[in-house]
Amino acid sequence: MNDRYAVILAAGQGKRMKSNLYKVLHPVCGKPMVEHVADQVERAGLSEAVTVIGHGADAVKELLGTRVSYAFQEEQLGTGHAVMQAENILGGKQGVTVVLCGDTPLIRAETIQALMSHHESTGASASILTAKAEDPTGYGRIIRDDNGHVTSIVEHKDAKMDEREIKEINTGTYCFDNQELFSALRKVGNENAQGEYYLPDVIGILKKEGKTVTAWQTPDFSETIGVNDRVALSAAEIALRHRINEHWMRQGVTIIDPDHTYISADSVIGTDTTLHPGVTLTGSVEIGSECVIGPYTEITDSKIDDQSQVRQSVISSSTVGKQVKIGPFAHIRPESVLADDVKIGNFVEVKKSSFDKGSKASHLSYIGDAEVGQEVNMGCGSITVNYDGKDKFLTRIEDGAFVGCNANLIAPVTVGKGAYVAAGSTITDDIPSQSLSIARARQTNKEDYMSNK
Ligand code: UD1
Ligand code: MG
Numbered sequence: 457m458n459d460r461y462a463v464i465l466a467a468g469q470g471k472r473m474k475s476n477l478y479k480v481l482h483p484v485c486g487k488p489m490v491e492h493v494a495d496q497v498e499r500a501g502l503s504e505a506v507t508v509i510g511h512g513a514d515a516v517k518e519l520l521g522t523r524v525s526y527a528f529q530e531e532q533l534g535t536g537h538a539v540m541q542a543e544n545i546l547g548g549k550q551g552v553t554v555v556l557c558g559d560t561p562l563i564r565a566e567t568i569q570a571l572m573s574h575h576e577s578t579g580a581s582a583s584i585l586t587a588k589a590e591d592p593t594g595y596g597r598i599i600r601d602d603n604g605h606v607t608s609i610v611e612h613k614d615a616k617m618d619e620r621e622i623k624e625i626n627t628g629t630y631c632f633d634n635q636e637l638f639s640a641l642r643k644v645g646n647e648n649a650q651g652e653y654y655l656p657d658v659i660g661i662l663k664k665e666g667k668t669v670t671a672w673q674t675p676d677f678s679e680t681i682g683v684n685d686r687v688a689l690s691a692a693e694i695a696l697r698h699r700i701n702e703h704w705m706r707q708g709v710t711i712i713d714p715d716h717t718y719i720s721a722d723s724v725i726g727t728d729t730t731l732h733p734g735v736t737l738t739g740s741v742e743i744g745s746e747c748v749i750g751p752y753t754e755i756t757d758s759k760i761d762d763q764s765q766v767r768q769s770v771i772s773s774s775t776v777g778k779q780v781k782i783g784p785f786a787h788i789r790p791e792s793v794l795a796d797d798v799k800i801g802n803f804v805e806v807k808k809s810s811f812d813k814g815s816k817a818s819h820l821s822y823i824g825d826a827e828v829g830q831e832v833n834m835g836c837g838s839i840t841v842n843y844d845g846k847d848k849f850l851t852r853i854e855d856g857a858f859v860g861c862n863a864n865l866i867a868p869v870t871v872g873k874g875a876y877v878a879a880g881s882t883i884t885d886d887i888p889s890q891s892l893s894i895a896r897a898r899q900t901n902k903e904d905y906m907s908n909k
Contacts, residue, residue, distance in 0.1 A: 535653075609660070739757040875891050
């Protein structure tokens with residue numbers, strides 16, 4: 457087998473996006489486009505990937521890290537010029553190079569591999585991944601001769617009226633013999649509508665030199681959507697959402713309304729879990745089996761174990777055990793850990809706190825920077841007072857403690873094992889285990905006060 461390399465083009469600004477964010481960094485299903493492409497290149501098992509960066513170079517580097525190497529394109533003079541920047545790294549090598557655009561987030565590793573196999577089996581100098589587009593506007597068109605052989609690619613802006621009728625488009629993914637690629641690139645000029653050095657011109661150049669050029673057409677146009685503006689961004693989002701949702705439904709997940717369920721590419725969901733409309737899973741979310749995730753729940757970078765139920769709530773960077781009940785309208789903020797059988801009810805906010813097995817905060821509470829033991833009951837309106845305006849302090853509530861309604865626990869403070877906090881108390885000192893603590897003013901009744909007014 458030949459050595460296989462990849463070049464990912466990601467240096468353009470993306471003027472048509474009309475955005476302060478560089479194009480390839482726009483997210484699709486929660487992940488920047490160029491990261492989708494890099495993920496698939498990695499899955500395809502190529503020996504080396506070079507990303508060409510320019511606009512937003514630092515941000516792209518930060519995103520992709522050391523997974524790829526980088527070539528810098530100082531001025532964006534076109535896709536052909538962009539690939540030339542990788543010559544320092546790849547130029548001397550023998551093998552096959554796949555070139556991909558950082559703005560085609562739906563491309564799949566399987567398709568990259570199919571294109572490479574086709575390329576290698578035909579012994580071609582270049583192979584183009586093409587697709588049939590219902591509306592090919594904006595894409596380069598594949599020009600074939602009377603025998604159906606590819607002769608060149610014509611950009612939309614340079615195409616004549618009859619060429620614009622062609623529905624077969626250049627997807628922007630190609631396979632080249634590495635040496636032929638760089639030698640043909642040196643011959644590419646910029647006499648065209650955009651004054652740019654076009655990578656697709658390499659096809660016509662190789663063909664004229666008598667080299668074999670082939671095309672491999674993918675049956676799924678949506679996989680090759682090139683995102684140049686917000687309209688295409690939305691089309692890519694919808695297509696990827698359907699792909700992801702369909703995958704999970706086939707794995708045994710019930711999705712009540714797949715048009716309105718938003719699952720990131722890096723989420724994993726167990727069988728017999730049900731997702732209700734409006735559920736949004738962002739980043740890396742892991743949900744176990746037989747869970748019910750209720751309408752409009754947002755979960756980010758969190759793990760939820762089997763048979764848990766979440767209704768209309770927000771959960772970020774946290775871990776949730778088995779058979780936990782959350783919501784409606786609860787907010788589980790980062791670094792929270794809820795053990796099995798915990799209940800966090802309506803209008804409860806939990807921040808950087810742990811709840812051990814079976815503990816409950818059923819209504820209207822704020823629990824921040826707290827370690828809550830097992831089988832603890834946090835009464836309605838109970839609050840950990842964790843912040844003095846400058847620093848944060850820890851509250852410890854030990855196993856079996858009962859915290860009455862509207863209690864303030866002023867941290868740092870410990871409520872001992874099995875202790876009982878009377879409703880309305882403001883606790884400033886540690887409570888020994890098994891004690892009752894009452895810390896509130898006594899009630900005074902002034903009889904007939906109102907009638908004598
Ligand atoms: C390109 C193809 C077109 C194809 C389409 C598929 C060319 C000339 N045209 O058009 O045939 O149908 O993709 O989506 O290649 N880039 C650089 N440096 C540059 C210019 C571009 O790195 O100087 C990068 C961009 O960041 C982008 C990719 O190359 O990720 C493609 O560039 P773009 O401007 O989107 O080309 P299209 O007009 O979409
Ligand atoms: Mg594009």
